[in-house]
Amino acid sequence: MFLAAIIGVAVTMLLILIRALLGPSAYDRILALNLFGTKTVLFVSVLGFLNGRPEFLDLGLVYALINFTGTIAVLKFMQYGDLGWDEASKDKPDV
Amino acid sequence: MTALIDMASWVLLAGGAVFSVIGGIGILRMPDFYTRMHAASITDTAGMALMLAGLMLQAGLTLVTAKLVFIMVFLIITSPTATHALARAALHDGVRPQLDHDRRRHTEIEP
Numbered sequence: 001m002f003l004a005a006i007i008g009v010a011v012t013m014l015l016i017l018i019r020a021l022l023g024p025s026a027y028d029r030i031l032a033l034n035l036f037g038t039k040t041v042l043f044v045s046v047l048g049f050l051n052g053r054p055e056f057l058d059l060g061l062v063y064a065l066i067n068f069t070g071t072i073a074v075l076k077f078m079q080y081g082d083l084g085w086d087e088a089s090k091d092k093p094d095v
Numbered sequence: 096m097t098a099l100i101d102m103a104s105w106v107l108l109a110g111g112a113v114f115s116v117i118g119g120i121g122i123l124r125m126p127d128f129y130t131r132m133h134a135a136s137i138t139d140t141a142g143m144a145l146m147l148a149g150l151m152l153q154a155g156l157t158l159v160t161a162k163l164v165f166i167m168v169f170l171i172i173t174s175p176t177a178t179h180a181l182a183r184a185a186l187h188d189g190v191r192p193q194l195d196h197d198r199r200r201h202t203e204i205e206p
Binding site: 001002004005007008009011012013014015016018019022025027028030031032034035038039041042045046049054057058060061064065068071072075078079 | 101104105108109111112113115116118119120122123128131132135138139142143146147149150153154158159162163165166169170173174176177178180181184185187188190
């Protein structure tokens with residue numbers, strides 16, 4: 001039962017990877033990465049159930065957190081050129 | 096009773112997997128970035144929700160189900176936010192939606 005779900009998620013990941021490679025614009029790649037992260041969360045959760053190890057769900061939760069933060073960080077970097085500095089160290093050359 | 100739960104969770108898991116694959120195919124076939132985002136959101140919401148619901152049935156009322164609820168609530172909140180930020184950044188950067196030719200009559204719509 002879990003195997004069917006895992007195969008489904010794996011096929012989706014493959015399709016998303018193809019879109020990530022083909023994607024003409026950078027935003028297609030970010031979309032594919034964001035989706036791939038969500039699918040990894042599902043994959044890890046179902047895998048945890050398959051092997052009877054409930055700790056995998058913590059992995060899934062943490063991965064969902066990191067995936068979201070990463071996507072937002074990449075988008076912010078693309079839009080503003082940097083991830084923002086506080087006033088004190090804005091014009092310091094070595095930062 | 097457990098057979099019923101197993102069958103229900105099997106249906107939910109299979110449904111989630113089917114929706115994921117549909118979203119994956121949609122993200123490949125759609126012509127334009129914004130339509131691809133639309134197709135991608137199918138996997139994010141329907142595929143994820145059905146699969147996690149199927150897992151919740153399997154786990155019953157335990158700590159594992161609580162973790163699954165956390166994951167589902169978090170993903171339901173952050174997926175639309177991430178998609179919104181992505182669309183806003185793309186539009187801000189000048190990625191224009193593909194409106195310039197109308198497939199029905201092959202006429203040029205002046206922007």
